[in-house]
Amino acid sequence: MKRLPLLKYCLTAVCFVYATVSFAAQQDPNWDSFVKKYGRYAEKKLTSKGIPGAALSIVNLGNSDYIHAVGRTKARNGQKVNVHTRFRLASVSKTFAGSLAAKLSSDGLIKLDNSVSNYLPDFIGTEYEKNLKVYHLLSHSSGLVPNAYDNLIESRMDYPDIVQKLVTVKPICEPGICYGYQNVMFSLIDDVILKSTNKDYSQWLNEGIFQPLDMIDASLGYEAMVVDSNYALPHVRGKKRWYTAKLKKNYYKVGPAAGVNASASDMAIWLKAQLGQYPEVLSLDALSKQTRPYTRTKKEMYRRVWKKQLHEAYYGLGWRVYNYDNETLYYHSGWVQGYRSDLVVFPHLNIGFSLVLNAETGLINELTTEFINRLLTYKREQTI
DSSP: OOOOOHIIIIIHHHHHHHHHHHOOOOOTHHHHHHHHHHHHHHHHEEEEEEHHHHEEEEEETOOEEEEEEEBBBBBBTBBOTTTOOBOGGGHHHHHHHHHHHHHHHTTTOOOOOGGGTTTOOOGTSSSSTOOOBHHHHHHTSSSOTTTTTHHHHTTSOOHHHHHHHHHTSSSSSOTTOOOOOOOTTTHHHHHHHHHHHOOHHHHHHHHHITTTTTOOOEEEEEEHHTTSSBBBOOOOEEEESEOOOOOOSSGSHHHHOOOOOOOOHHHHHHHHHHHOOTTTTTHHHHHHHHHHHHHOOGGGGGGGGGGTEEEEEEOOOOOEEEEEEEEEEEEEEEEEEEEEEEEETTTTTEEEEEEEEOOOTTHHHHHHHHHHHHHHHHHHHTOE
């Protein structure tokens, strides 16, 4: 299973790969056994750690989707999690922002290489006026110190007031030069989209992504999360057990960065969209735009659980782009109080993986890594 070098692949071959998805997808008679075995492993691990609830979605084009709900919405007296139970995706929300921006760019509705100041007057007369481009917002290459003013997201300050403070911060490098993960700056894509199209981010997400993909449980924001009782509440670990926490509104302020809610059923659809199965919603051109490796992320190379396997790491538009053990992966994780999430797309293998938990636990790193390693071993053994 020899692969092209990551950078060369992303820039020259991604459209070819997506264009041949339908041809390459084949039914695997051993897939059900493989994926169910992993599902049993994951559920056993989750149960052993007392994790309240989980939503697991695995897709393999040409085969049936594997969607598995585990546990309860609350540690005590909660209802059973089902395939339509909503979870917070936290920063996995950024994949939706990246895909939507790529879609709008592909359709000619926004220009990723335009200056942000063309859309947002607050940036006129600042150090960002000429050099900060739209794609810098979504690729975490604005030049700001990492997580600039995330502390204010936790406060009662409104988002527009946080932005007013943000534009006064002196950058640590020119835009496009260094990587600095952002939530406030990233979410300015909402304002850019509104200025460009006269529709806000929420409207575009619903009309351009959720509705045409029939993601019936997916939504944006706090009110949509709690619209009925079928949602997983957040949990934090005490000395002896998991405690249900209050669902906080703060990170919903930054909708593009952390505001999406979705079910296991929704995530299976989202994975298939990333694998080119809904070209009328996400075209091949849009899919190639979002995974262009804009920003090198050296820090990711030292991630403890992946250190030996990770050979290259970049950030595209709302997506991480990795060379993991010579396999190209598109990835994102999420973490907000009481929730953890992971999303992995294997574009060459036509496979996608999503796991969302209503608990703050590092176990998700182990479970995702185990799936990746099992999958690569399984696929490579098939070629021998």
